[in-house]
Amino acid sequence: MARVMAQGTFDILHPGHVHYLEASAAHGDELVVVIARDGRVQARKDLFMDEESRRRVVEALGCVDRAVLGSEGDLFDSVDELEPDVITLGYDQSFEPAELEADLAEAGFGDIEVVRIGPGPEDVVRSSSDVKARLAGALGEGAFHSVAGEDG
C-alpha cells in the first residue's frame, strides 16, 4: 500500500488546494496531509485560522485519509514519523523535487519519490496569493505582509 504525504498551511481553503490534494491522492492508496504549525508559518500575522482549525477542515476533504499537525522542527520529522512512499509538492511550493529527493536520501530516506503537482484549473481561485491579493486590493496597500510570499 503506497502512502502519499502532502503538506501545506491551508488557511483559506481554495480550489487550488483541492486540486493539489486530489492529484496527490491519485499517486497512492492513502493520503496523509501534514499541516504547518502556527509557529512555523513565517507570515503568522496573516493566518486566519489556528492549526487545529486548519487540520480539521483538511481532514474533512473526501480525498484525505488523515491530516496531522506537522513538527515544530523540520519536515523530516514528519517524514520519519509517517514513512511516506511518495511526497507531493504543490505547483508553487518553492523547493525542487530533485533537490528534496537528494536531501531526503542524505537524511536516510532514499526510497521516497517526490512528485510536483501541476497547477489546477485556471477559471477559479487557485492560490492563497490570489485570495489575499483580492482582499489587499480592497483594503489598501500593506494589509498583508506576504501577498506574494508563502502559499499552500
Place this chain on the structure above:
Amino acid sequence: MARVMAQGTFDILHPGHVHYLEASAAHGDELVVVIARDGRVQARKDLFMDEESRRRVVEALGCVDRAVLGSEGDLFDSVDELEPDVITLGYDQSFEPAELEADLAEAGFGDIEVVRIGPGPEDVVRSSSDVKARLAGALGEGAFHSVAGEDG
C-alpha cells in the same frame, strides 16, 4: 432515499461549516449543498472567493454528495429544483425552523422537515464572524463591513 439540503456562503471554510455539513448529512442518505450566489450575498465586498470557487471547495468535502449554485431569486427556487426531504439550518442562520416550515407549506412544499443543527466544537474556529473579527482586529476597525452579520 432521503435527500438533505444545506445552504450557505462558505467563503472561508472553517470547522463550524464542517460540523454543520457533517451533521446535516447524518439526517439523510444524500447531502446536496446550495451555495449562495455572489449577487445574493449582502456583504459582497467581504467575499474572498467567487461562487464557483466556493462551490468546488464544498463539493470536495467527504460528507457532500453535490454542491450547486443557488438561485439568483430566492431559496424556494432551489427547493423546487432539488426536492429535498430535509432542509438543515446552521446554528447561527437567522430564520427559525418553524417559520421556514410554515413558509414552505404555504408555497406548496408541505412535506419538508426543517432541522436546526447545533453549534460545533468550541475549541476551534466555528463561525465566519470569528475569522473576520480576528482579521479585523489585526487590521483595525472598519476593515470589514459585516463582522457581526451574515454567516454560513
